[in-house]
Amino acid sequence: MVDLKKLKQEKLKQSLKKKLDSNVRVFVDENSPCLFRDVSKCIKCGRCKEACEMATGLAQHYDVNKPGKPDVCIGCGQCTLSCGVDSLREKSSYRQVLEELNNYDKVLVVSTAPAVRVALSEEFGFDFGKYDEGKMITALRMLGFDYVFDVTFGADLTVMEEANELVSRITKKAGKLPMFTSCCPSWVKFVEMFEPSIIPNLSTAKSPIAMQGSIIKTYFARQKKKKPEDIVHVVITPCTAKKYEITREELSVSDDFGYMPGVKDVDYVLTTRELAHLIRRQNIPYGNLYDGTFDELFPRGSGGGVIFGSSGGVMESALREAYYILTGNMPSENLLKLEKVRGLNGVKEDEINIGGAIVKVAVINGIKNAYDIIQKVKNNTCDYDFIEVMTCPGGCIGGGGQPKVKNVDDFIRKKRSDALYSKDESLNIRCAHNNPQIIKVYNDFLDGPLSETSKALLHTKYFDRSKEIKKL
Numbered sequence: 001m002v003d004l005k006k007l008k009q010e011k012l013k014q015s016l017k018k019k020l021d022s023n024v025r026v027f028v029d030e031n032s033p034c035l036f037r038d039v040s041k042c043i044k045c046g047r048c049k050e051a052c053e054m055a056t057g058l059a060q061h062y063d064v065n066k067p068g069k070p071d072v073c074i075g076c077g078q079c080t081l082s083c084g085v086d087s088l089r090e091k092s093s094y095r096q097v098l099e100e101l102n103n104y105d106k107v108l109v110v111s112t113a114p115a116v117r118v119a120l121s122e123e124f125g126f127d128f129g130k131y132d133e134g135k136m137i138t139a140l141r142m143l144g145f146d147y148v149f150d151v152t153f154g155a156d157l158t159v160m161e162e163a164n165e166l167v168s169r170i171t172k173k174a175g176k177l178p179m180f181t182s183c184c185p186s187w188v189k190f191v192e193m194f195e196p197s198i199i200p201n202l203s204t205a206k207s208p209i210a211m212q213g214s215i216i217k218t219y220f221a222r223q224k225k226k227k228p229e230d231i232v233h234v235v236i237t238p239c240t241a242k243k244y245e246i247t248r249e250e251l252s253v254s255d256d257f258g259y260m261p262g263v264k265d266v267d268y269v270l271t272t273r274e275l276a277h278l279i280r281r282q283n284i285p286y287g288n289l290y291d292g293t294f295d296e297l298f299p300r301g302s303g304g305g306v307i308f309g310s311s312g313g314v315m316e317s318a319l320r321e322a323y324y325i326l327t328g329n330m331p332s333e334n335l336l337k338l339e340k341v342r343g344l345n346g347v348k349e350d351e352i353n354i355g356g357a358i359v360k361v362a363v364i365n366g367i368k369n370a371y372d373i374i375q376k377v378k379n380n381t382c383d384y385d386f387i388e389v390m391t392c393p394g395g396c397i398g399g400g401g402q403p404k405v406k407n408v409d410d411f412i413r414k415k416r417s418d419a420l421y422s423k424d425e426s427l428n429i430r431c432a433h434n435n436p437q438i439i440k441v442y443n444d445f446l447d448g449p450l451s452e453t454s455k456a457l458l459h460t461k462y463f464d465r466s467k468e469i470k471k472l
């Protein structure tokens with residue numbers, strides 16, 4: 001006869017053993033610039049590992065869980081969104097930023113990414129996807145920043161450079177096709193570590209925050225008669241991987257367009273969650289704040305810069321610009337609302353007629369959906385010209401540094417994304433080349449897209465890091 005009590009006890013033992021096995025959770029390298037785990041809080045529930053597999057597919061293809069191995073995590077932070085006991089979180093920088101805010105010898109500059117303003121107020125009890133840049137700006141001023149700038153300016157710069165690069169790859173064969181976007185640092189790290197053979201397909205254009213950093217530490221610094229090291233530049237992002245991106249030395253060019261040890265173009269990255277924490281810690285009454293506005297010089301960019309925060313937004317903005325470069329005309333209404341590349345499907349595609357030439361594009365929403373296309377690129381059977389890849393579901397609006405006031409699902413992602421598209425539609429300036437500040441910086445300083453100066457400041461290079469990992 002079966003001893004039911006014994007059987008139950010055995011099952012309980014097995015499930016406890018499973019829960020207590022460290023392999024149920026993602027491996028966190030103690031030197032990771034992106035992640036931190038408070039081991040004392042970890043209940044080994046395994047949700048972080050499930051999240052990693054769901055979002056990135058990494059564990060299905062590569063070994064991401066072996067303690068003692070080099071850090072093969074791409075830093076997207078999707079695992080942090082799933083940790084219900086606050087054991088796993090971003091590697092925090094808010095204490096260093098607080099210290100800098102008390103340093104009166106420095107010029108304190110903050111730039112905020114578009115996806116932050118449609119999620120920050122969730123931390124303070126407002127509806128999901130509320131577009132609220134005004135309170136955020138005022139809160140940043142109250143924290144003590146001297147200048148509050150908008151990363152949509154950097155996004156417009158990225159569009160200008162990336163669209164020109166795409167056109168030059170298509171018309172002058174000046175580089176490999178398809179061209180992949182490169183503004184997601186997790187995607188770039190993924191390519192460098194796991195698929196280095198497609199590095200030549202990556203756009204060399206830096207990400208919006210990296211471009212913004214280079215311009216602030218050069219153009220802005222010269223205007224203010226400051227040295228790059230006199231400026232502290234903090235960026236607020238929805239992204240944990242940006243904490244890794246700013247450690248890449250080749251992105252910091254502020255010292256006469258070269259890297260100077262210890263001087264970075266972006267000094268600190270704070271996630272949306274960290275900013276909310278800072279606001280609460282300093283007792284700033286967020287809900288009652290009046291609406292502030294961005295500082296001149298780098299205020300809000302075009303609508304194209306605003307939609308960068310959504311999956312498909314980078315592609316759509318770049319195509320608006322490519323159309324203008326190739327035809328000399330403003331994009332039609334259809335191009336200003338490219339429905340086929342919007343939304344939360346894993347792979348979206350479209351064909352765009354630009355002055356008689358057909359440009360085939362794809363948008364990969366979530367890195368787990370990129371594997372098939374990468375294989376096609378490697379086999380030379382891919383007929384797309386331009387491919388956007390963003391690691392997080394929904395793009396940056398679903399980034400690993402966003403609020404986790406509730407399980408972040410597609411309903412919430414859609415609300416955040418809709419808020420960005422509505423903002424784009426409400427703006428008079430929808431394309432980067434119409435942004436007066438962009439025109440001014442190119443005229444005064446950069447000497448046009450893909451110029452020698454632009455290449456030195458706004459483009460970068462990538463490295464084969466495949467030796468750092470061991471494939472399964």
Ligand code: SF4
Pocket residue numbers: 024025026037041042043044045046047048049082083084085086087088
């Ligand atoms: S989700 Fe959090 S509590 Fe669960 S295993 Fe991962 S780190 Fe530990």
Ligand code: SF4
Pocket residue numbers: 026027035051052053055056058073074075076077078079080
């Ligand atoms: S940060 Fe991203 S890649 Fe790294 S363990 Fe977490 S989910 Fe996986």
Ligand code: SF4
Pocket residue numbers: 075076183184185186187238239240241242390391392395396397398399400
């Ligand atoms: S999709 Fe956006 S938030 Fe996510 S890793 Fe890439 S840049 Fe960061």
